[in-house]
Amino acid sequence: MTGGTPARPLTVDEYAPLAQAQLPAATWHYVEGGAGTESTVAANRAAFGRFRIRPRVLVDVAQCELSATVLGDPVGVPLGVAPMAYHELACEEGELATVRAAGSLSAPTVVSIFASRTFEDIAAAAAGPLWLQLYWLHRRDVLQKVVRRAEAAGFRALVLTVDTPRLGRRLREARHGFHLPPHIAARNLDGEVTGFLHDRRDGSSALSRHADAFIDPSLSWSDLDWLRSQTRLPLVLKGVLTAEDAAHAAELGVDGLVVSNHGGRQLDGATATLDALPEVVRAVGGRCPVFLDGGVRHGTDVLKALALGAQAVFVGRPVLWGLAADGEAGARQVLSTLRDELEDAMALSGCPSLKDLDPTLLARGPATAAHDGFHGPAEG
Numbered sequence: 564m565t566g567g568t569p570a571r572p573l574t575v576d577e578y579a580p581l582a583q584a585q586l587p588a589a590t591w592h593y594v595e596g597g598a599g600t601e602s603t604v605a606a607n608r609a610a611f612g613r614f615r616i617r618p619r620v621l622v623d624v625a626q627c628e629l630s631a632t633v634l635g636d637p638v639g640v641p642l643g644v645a646p647m648a649y650h651e652l653a654c655e656e657g658e659l660a661t662v663r664a665a666g667s668l669s670a671p672t673v674v675s676i677f678a679s680r681t682f683e684d685i686a687a688a689a690a691g692p693l694w695l696q697l698y699w700l701h702r703r704d705v706l707q708k709v710v711r712r713a714e715a716a717g718f719r720a721l722v723l724t725v726d727t728p729r730l731g732r733r734l735r736e737a738r739h740g741f742h743l744p745p746h747i748a749a750r751n752l753d754g755e756v757t758g759f760l761h762d763r764r765d766g767s768s769a770l771s772r773h774a775d776a777f778i779d780p781s782l783s784w785s786d787l788d789w790l791r792s793q794t795r796l797p798l799v800l801k802g803v804l805t806a807e808d809a810a811h812a813a814e815l816g817v818d819g820l821v822v823s824n825h826g827g828r829q830l831d832g833a834t835a836t837l838d839a840l841p842e843v844v845r846a847v848g849g850r851c852p853v854f855l856d857g858g859v860r861h862g863t864d865v866l867k868a869l870a871l872g873a874q875a876v877f878v879g880r881p882v883l884w885g886l887a888a889d890g891e892a893g894a895r896q897v898l899s900t901l902r903d904e905l906e907d908a909m910a911l912s913g914c915p916s917l918k919d920l921d922p923t924l925l926a927r928g929p930a931t932a933a934h935d936g937f938h939g940p941a942e943g
């Protein structure tokens with residue numbers, strides 16, 4: 564096609580350059596960056612490329628069923644929005660646009676404790692299940708308050724992030740002296756725990772100084788009891804990458820695990836999530852559901868994670884790309900593209916039901932160039 568209106572993106576990756584064009588450079592680099600050399604960001608993508616799909620034929624795929632149950636709630640698709648701070652950085656409506664977009668697919672959203680809209684407003688806009696993500700703040704009284712508010716607003720689970728005793732060394736954030744603009748804030752936290760967020764300092768990220776001041780790095784296994792004593796909501800741990808930790812968590816009776824390396828933003832050099840998934844699934848042995856995030860950009864990535872035992876996957880950056888490019892409609896398009904691609908992949912591999920997805924669907928194969936890192940829109 565030449566001239567005229569630009570074509571609507573057909574893939575999730577095409578939203579990245581559209582978002583970059585809309586966002587201030589510092590915000591773009593905050594969203595996109597990883598820790599250190601960003602080797603884990605790349606590894607997350609590369610791991611998907613090392614698996615090939617073994618399609619089965621002569622199966623009736625006239626109807627493919629994507630709906631599922633996660634933590635007891637029905638969802639339209641085994642795909643949700645990973646917790647991300649400050650969606651207002653991407654679009655004015657922030658998390659309200661996100662949950663409306665996710666709601667159009669009955670997909671779950673994990674709302675960050677650092678959301679830029681209030682839990683109550685987010686809940687009022689949501690149609691899919693909401694889970695609340697927590698960081699372990701020194702101020703346990705503040706945690707207690709946010710948990711109570713989330714419960715009252717109808718949130719369905721708590722997700723404790725366990726890979727962030729401190730922030731990873733995010734060089735892009737530091738180089739841009741990243742800080743929040745004055746109109747964006749952690750709306751659910753009182754002023755006593757929001758210091759530093761708006762202060763610019765060259766060569767350092769305000770978010771990192773904020774985390775150093777307010778996130779308690781002493782969090783350990785024995786603290787989980789306290790959190791569970793505060794709530795009846797299911798407790799999910801986010802950021803587990805090993806069989807050892809997965810077995811321990813399952814023994815303690817947690818209600819779910821997210822295999823995650825925080826999108827490569829924490830420990831540079833950490834295992835790719837798809838590579839960690841099989842050992843975690845094996846160690847858990849069906850005692851609780853296992854979820855995955857990190858580098859999910861195509862329906863076939865979702866298919867591969869489900870085949871290796873994830874019950875659902877979560878998507879991070881692409882949702883912010885969609886929001887930045889086209890607000891709620893952009894986020895909706897990102898999620899529905901992944902949904903439609905997953906359905907195509909199920910039909911074309913002879914798997915009309917999510918139950919058909921198991922490890923026999925996959926073979927280890929040579930990496931493909933398209934998965935070796937960031938790839939922009941197709942040429943032409």
Ligand SMILES: Cc1cc2nc3c(=O)[nH]c(=O)nc-3n(C[C@H](O)[C@H](O)[C@H](O)COP(=O)(O)O)c2cc1C
Nearest residue numbers: 594645646647648675724825826857858878879880
């Ligand atoms: C801009 C941004 C903000 C994030 N904020 C949080 C957060 O507040 N809490 C959290 O547990 N994870 C946070 N994450 C990590 C995501 O939940 C998720 O693990 C990761 O983005 C998944 O990888 P993907 O971006 O490749 O899909 C954030 C990620 C990004 C990109």
Ligand SMILES: CC(C)CC(=O)C(=O)O
Nearest residue numbers: 648677730770774825828
């Ligand atoms: C405000 C940050 C701690 C949010 C986060 O987890 C991230 O940027 O990866």
